Amino acid sequence: MSSEKLRLDKWLWHARFFKTRSLSAKQVSGGHVRVNGNKVHKPAHAVTLEDVLTFPQGDIIRVVKIVALGSRRGPAPEAQALYLDMTPPREDRPPEPARTGPRPTKKDRRDLEAFKDSDH
Numbered sequence: 001m002s003s004e005k006l007r008l009d010k011w012l013w014h015a016r017f018f019k020t021r022s023l024s025a026k027q028v029s030g031g032h033v034r035v036n037g038n039k040v041h042k043p044a045h046a047v048t049l050e051d052v053l054t055f056p057q058g059d060i061i062r063v064v065k066i067v068a069l070g071s072r073r074g075p076a077p078e079a080q081a082l083y084l085d086m087t088p089p090r091e092d093r094p095p096e097p098a099r100t101g102p103r104p105t106k107k108d109r110r111d112l113e114a115f116k117d118s119d120h
Contacts, residue, residue, distance in 0.1 A: 003048075005047065005069075006069045007043060007044050008024075008047050012024035012055075014070040014072065014082060015064075015070070016073070027055060032055055033053060035053055048066070049066055050067075052064070052086070060090060061087070065083060065084040068082045
């Protein structure tokens with residue numbers, strides 16, 4: 001195993017998980033990133049090969065294993081070569097039922113309210 005290390009915020013930026021390095025540093029400082037299961041609060045935390053990172057991105061939780069450190073923020077294919085994506089597949093949510101008819105008019109809503117208010 002290599003003894004090479006790189007700052008966590010810099011690696012997240014190189015791997016294109018965040019648009020700017022300050023955004024990646026903010027995510028780490030907020031305690032939203034785990035390295036090998038341990039919460040990290042310092043953007044300067046050193047990561048090495050084989051480390052497993054867990055962090056939220058959008059509405060999913062990403063789990064990635066570092067396979068290369070990289071020396072620059074390159075194009076997407078180069079960035080994707082820096083990690084192995086171990087994110088579990090999303091369970092598909094059932095689609096919300098579609099409306100079966102047109103939206104009720106204001107008159108329809110008033111009639112419905114009058115019906116509910118009457119003693120039937």
